[in-house]
Amino acid sequence: MLCFVTLTLQAQDVWTAAGSSTIFGSNWNETDTSNDLTDKGDGIWELTKTGCILEQNVKNELKILKNHDWYIEVHPEKANYVFKVEETGIYDVTIQFNANNFEINVKTTKTGDAVIGEKTWTVAGFKAILGKNWDQTAIENDMIKQNDNVTYILTKTNLTLAIGTYKYKICANHGWAENYGDENDSEGNASVFITRDGIYDLTFTFNTDTHEVSCVPTRKADAIIEKIWSVAGNEGLFETAWDEQSTANEMTKQENNIYILEKKGINLNAQTYEYKVCSNHDWTESYGADPSGRGNAILTITEAGTYDVTFTFNQVTKEVSATAVPSVTDGISQIASDIKTKKVIFNLQGQRISAPKQGVYIINGKKVVLK
Known part of the structure; x- marks a missing residue:
C-alpha cells in the first residue's frame, strides 16, 4: 500500500525595524529588508546596525x-x-525585540568619534501657514540663526487665517x-491656535540646545473668510455619528449670511437628537445651543416617522436651528404605507375603503388627497 503525505509549509513571520535614517539608512521604510531582525530563538529577535553617526541628546526613534x-x-x-546617546560619535546599535511580551531594548556601543556640522532648520506643516503642505524641503521656510547661535527664527507675514488649529514641526x-x-x-506636532479670523504674522522660534519649539501669532487686521459650514450629530439624523468630515452634510449659502441643509425622507424615532454646525470640517x-459654541443644538421628534429636516445657520449671529416636517409622499407610496401600517381609510360618504384610488379620503381621522 502506498501512503501519500501532504506537507504544508507556512512562512515564518518576519519582524522589521523602521525609524530614523541615521540608524537604518532608509527613513521609516517598512519594506527595507536590510532592517529585518534575526530570530535568536525563544521569541527573541535582534538587529545590529554599525557605523551610525549619533548626536548627543538627539532623539533616535524606531518601531518594530x-x-x-x-x-x-x-x-x-x-x-x-x-x-x-550622551556623547556624539560613531556607534554600533543593537536592537533586541521580545516577541513574547513585545519589549524593546537598545544597546549602543561607541566605536569612534564624529563631528556634526552646522544644520539647516526648517519649519514644515499646514499649507495655510507655510505656503506648502508638510514640505520639509521648502527653503523659503528655513529658519534664521540668531546672535546667540542657539536660537533660530522664521517669520511668515500677512497670512489670512480662519479660526482653527494649525500644525507644524521643525x-x-x-x-x-x-x-x-x-x-x-x-x-508629535506643535500647534498654532487661532481664535479669531484675521490677517496674521507668525513668528516660529526653535532652540537647538533645549529643542523647545514655539510660535507666536500677531493679529494685524480683520479678514472676511469664506468658510465651508457643515452639520454633524447623532446617528439616525445623519448617516454617521458626529462626522465633521462628511461632505454630504455641507450647507448651502443663501442670502443675508444664512446657510441651510435639507435632508429629506429621514426615518426618525420619537426621541431627542443632538447636532452642531462646524466650519471647514473641523470642531475648532x-x-x-448658543452663539458661544457651548452645548449641542437639539431637535426633538415627538412621533416616529419619515421626516424632511431643514437645518439653518446664521453666520453673523451664530444662531442654529432645525425644523422637521413629515415627508410628503405620492399617492402610490401613501397607499403602500397605509396598507403596511394598517391605517383605517374612509371615503367622504363614510364608507371604509380597502384599496383607495385617486381622490379625497379620511385616513385615521385626517383628510388626505391621494394623487
Whole structure:
C-alpha cells in the first residue's frame, strides 16, 4: 500500500525595524529588508546596525513591525521607541525585540568619534501657514540663526487665517530623520491656535540646545473668510455619528449670511437628537445651543416617522436651528404605507375603503388627497 503525505509549509513571520535614517539608512521604510531582525530563538529577535553617526541628546526613534506591514502588528503601538546617546560619535546599535511580551531594548556601543556640522532648520506643516503642505524641503521656510547661535527664527507675514488649529514641526537638514514638535501631541506636532479670523504674522522660534519649539501669532487686521459650514450629530439624523468630515452634510449659502441643509425622507424615532454646525470640517469653530459654541443644538421628534429636516445657520449671529416636517409622499407610496401600517381609510360618504384610488379620503381621522 502506498501512503501519500501532504506537507504544508507556512512562512515564518518576519519582524522589521523602521525609524530614523541615521540608524537604518532608509527613513521609516517598512519594506527595507536590510532592517529585518534575526530570530535568536525563544521569541527573541535582534538587529545590529554599525557605523551610525549619533548626536548627543538627539532623539533616535524606531518601531518594530510584523511582515513589512504597518497594519498587521506594530510595537510600540502608539508612541515611538526613543533613545539618546550622551556623547556624539560613531556607534554600533543593537536592537533586541521580545516577541513574547513585545519589549524593546537598545544597546549602543561607541566605536569612534564624529563631528556634526552646522544644520539647516526648517519649519514644515499646514499649507495655510507655510505656503506648502508638510514640505520639509521648502527653503523659503528655513529658519534664521540668531546672535546667540542657539536660537533660530522664521517669520511668515500677512497670512489670512480662519479660526482653527494649525500644525507644524521643525526638521533638520530638510529631512524628517531629526524633527521636533510637541511630545504631548499624538503625532508629535506643535500647534498654532487661532481664535479669531484675521490677517496674521507668525513668528516660529526653535532652540537647538533645549529643542523647545514655539510660535507666536500677531493679529494685524480683520479678514472676511469664506468658510465651508457643515452639520454633524447623532446617528439616525445623519448617516454617521458626529462626522465633521462628511461632505454630504455641507450647507448651502443663501442670502443675508444664512446657510441651510435639507435632508429629506429621514426615518426618525420619537426621541431627542443632538447636532452642531462646524466650519471647514473641523470642531475648532462650531456652534450649537448658543452663539458661544457651548452645548449641542437639539431637535426633538415627538412621533416616529419619515421626516424632511431643514437645518439653518446664521453666520453673523451664530444662531442654529432645525425644523422637521413629515415627508410628503405620492399617492402610490401613501397607499403602500397605509396598507403596511394598517391605517383605517374612509371615503367622504363614510364608507371604509380597502384599496383607495385617486381622490379625497379620511385616513385615521385626517383628510388626505391621494394623487
